[in-house]
Amino acid sequence: MDCLGILESGNYAYKVCSILERKGYVFEVVSIPCQISKSGCGHCLKFPEEYTDVVVREAALNRTPIMEIYVIKPGYNKNKYIKKEF
Numbered sequence: 911m912d913c914l915g916i917l918e919s920g921n922y923a924y925k926v927c928s929i930l931e932r933k934g935y936v937f938e939v940v941s942i943p944c945q946i947s948k949s950g951c952g953h954c955l956k957f958p959e960e961y962t963d964v965v966v967r968e969a970a971l972n973r974t975p976i977m978e979i980y981v982i983k984p985g986y987n988k989n990k991y992i993k994k995e996f
Contacts, residue, residue, distance in 0.1 A: 911959045911983070913994065915969070915976045916942065920953030922974040926965070927955055929972055935961065946980055946991045966996055 917923050923939045930937055937957040957965050959981060969976045980991040 911981055912956055913959050913962060914940070914942070914946070914980045914982065914991070915955040915957065915965055916946070916952075916978040916980070917954065917969065917974055917976060922969075923953045923955045926969045926972065926974055929968055930965070933968070935964065937961075937965075943989070943991060945988075946978075962994070962996060 915923070915926075917926065920939070927937055927939050935957075937955055939953050940956045942952045942954045955965065955976075962979060966976050966979075976996070979994040979996055981994050983990040983992060
């Protein structure tokens with residue numbers, strides 16, 4: 911399953927994505943779905959669930975901590991987003 915990592919800003923999402931790319935991981939920055947967005951539009955980091963520890967660690971090391979993580983559960987018409995404790 912894929913996860914969405916919500917950071918303080920879209921720029922932080924791009925920064926963490928770039929840092930992880932240099933280490934050999936290929937993730938993507940996507941728009942935050944309106945179902946979980948708290949302050950209008952923004953961007954977040956999309957990554958496979960098995961890389962949660964790597965993403966959280968690298969973000970914290972670079973002073974851009976992950977605020978929330980949501981697991982994407984595909985649905986028939988809409989995806990569901992379940993908040994993950996980390």
